[in-house]
Amino acid sequence: MNNLPAIELEQVTKIYQTQPRSGVESVSLSIEKGTINVIAGASGSGKSTLLKLIAGLLTPDSGEIRYLGKRVLGPTEKLIPGHEAMKVVAQDFNLNIYAKVYDNIAGLLSNTDLKGKQRKTLEVMEFLRIDHLAQKRAVDLSGGEQQRVAIARAIITGPEVLLLDEPFSQVDAMFKNELRADIRRMATYLGITVVLVSHDPVDGLSMADKMMIIKDGNLVEEGSPHSLYNRPKELYTATLLTNCNVLSADEARVIGIHTNKDQVVIYPEWIDLAEGGQEWRVKERLFKGFYEEILLEYEGVELRALNTEPGLYKTDSIINSGIRKFREY
Numbered sequence: 073m074n075n076l077p078a079i080e081l082e083q084v085t086k087i088y089q090t091q092p093r094s095g096v097e098s099v100s101l102s103i104e105k106g107t108i109n110v111i112a113g114a115s116g117s118g119k120s121t122l123l124k125l126i127a128g129l130l131t132p133d134s135g136e137i138r139y140l141g142k143r144v145l146g147p148t149e150k151l152i153p154g155h156e157a158m159k160v161v162a163q164d165f166n167l168n169i170y171a172k173v174y175d176n177i178a179g180l181l182s183n184t185d186l187k188g189k190q191r192k193t194l195e196v197m198e199f200l201r202i203d204h205l206a207q208k209r210a211v212d213l214s215g216g217e218q219q220r221v222a223i224a225r226a227i228i229t230g231p232e233v234l235l236l237d238e239p240f241s242q243v244d245a246m247f248k249n250e251l252r253a254d255i256r257r258m259a260t261y262l263g264i265t266v267v268l269v270s271h272d273p274v275d276g277l278s279m280a281d282k283m284m285i286i287k288d289g290n291l292v293e294e295g296s297p298h299s300l301y302n303r304p305k306e307l308y309t310a311t312l313l314t315n316c317n318v319l320s321a322d323e324a325r326v327i328g329i330h331t332n333k334d335q336v337v338i339y340p341e342w343i344d345l346a347e348g349g350q351e352w353r354v355k356e357r358l359f360k361g362f363y364e365e366i367l368l369e370y371e372g373v374e375l376r377a378l379n380t381e382p383g384l385y386k387t388d389s390i391i392n393s394g395i396r397k398f399r400e401y
């Protein structure tokens with residue numbers, strides 16, 4: 073029993089009968105207990121649909137969703153839709169916006185043990201570092217703070233699975249890092265299994281144990297962030313996860329790469345500046361802080377490269393650069 077994956081999907085299909093047809097199709101995947109899983113894909117690819125199916129908020133047309141080996145019942149089969157062990161934090165947060173933060177969270181616990189209720193609420197607020205906001209009304213909080221309150225509401229009743237729909241959509245870069253750390257702590261210290269969806273997969277790279285890439289309702293690839301980033305099997309995954317250069321076979325030939333596939337992908341960091349190869353012209357430079365992105369041009373072919381010594385190359389200067397690595401699709 074212990075070796076069972078927490079969540080399993082077997083050939084799950086849910087198609088919305090609208091024009092054009094959309095939804096998710098024949099998705100099979102498994103999710104281990106206590107891990108962080110990121111479902112990534114372009115807008116409209118079916119990420120939220122998949123999340124709702126896992127949570128028991130949508131009934132699949134075919135296939136089966138299991139939690140700890142037992143079939144997850146859909147909304148038509150239950151009085152109160154949704155699996156008891158799972159909590160969903162939707163994009164709209166679902167807060168009582170005119171109530172105080174404390175009441176938003178405490179309100180989900182019963183009044184049979186008032187001391188325990190207070191202790192638990194404080195504990196969860198401290199865990200998510202929102203205890204200083206306890207007496208503020210939810211409506212007066214920033215988007216990022218509201219996000220945290222929504223997560224606190226979700227975990228206060230001790231769910232085993234937390235499903236987060238676009239948790240990073242409302243937050244700035246600094247807060248993103250904090251939120252990532254919070255999500256990691258929930259998995260590590262509370263043993264919660266986390267499934268989150270994001271249209272910006274870069275969000276998942278630093279925190280996911282496993283990423284699932286979804287395109288047009290199909291699961292096209294899954295694996296660790298490391299393997300998906302370094303060895304994406306699909307061009308879609310490469311373009312989703314990286315800021316890569318995509319060349320046609322003809323363009324690749326111009327710069328000395330011969331392929332019998334259709335496209336060649338070169339990550340900016342795979343280009344060795346000033347280390348042999350062709351004579352490239354520095355067409356444009358984009359300051360990025362501690363590094364620079366430079367646009368190189370050679371006989372009409374353009375490549376974005378990474379320069380860790382900003383200012384070293386002047387616009388319109390010529391630098392010999394080589395390509396250390398590429399992938400073919």
Ligand SMILES: Nc1ncnc2c1ncn2[C@@H]1O[C@H](COP(=O)(O)OP(=O)(O)OP(=O)(O)O)[C@@H](O)[C@H]1O
Nearest residue numbers: 088090094095114115116117118119120121122271
């Ligand atoms: N209730 C519905 N009825 C009809 N079509 C729907 C419904 N819900 C979603 N869709 C369609 O199904 C497809 C997948 O939607 P879904 O919300 O799962 O995608 P997503 O990847 O989460 O998108 P986003 O990143 O924009 O939130 C979209 O084309 C969407 O328009």
